[in-house]
Amino acid sequence: xxxxxxxxxxxxxxxxxxxxxxxxxxxxxxxxxxxxxxxxxxxxxxxxxxxx
Numbered sequence: 001x002x003x004x005x006x007x008x009x010x011x012x013x014x015x016x017x018x019x020x021x022x023x024x025x026x027x028x029x030x031x032x033x034x035x036x037x038x039x040x041x042x043x044x045x046x047x048x049x050x051x052x
Contacts, residue, residue: 009039 013036020028 006039006043010036013039 013032016032017029017036020026020032
């Protein structure tokens with residue numbers, strides 16, 4: 001995964017969380033947090049498997 005794309009995905013997820021907190025929308029916060037965690041785990045797994 002391109003590092004710029006990864007950073008953009010994390011920034012978008014953070015923005016969604018901020019808007020969810022502001023509007024008190026728990027579903028948006030949960031979905032955005034889950035997406036952010038999956039992005040981080042996917043990027044970590046991909047970088048780990050490339051080195052071997």
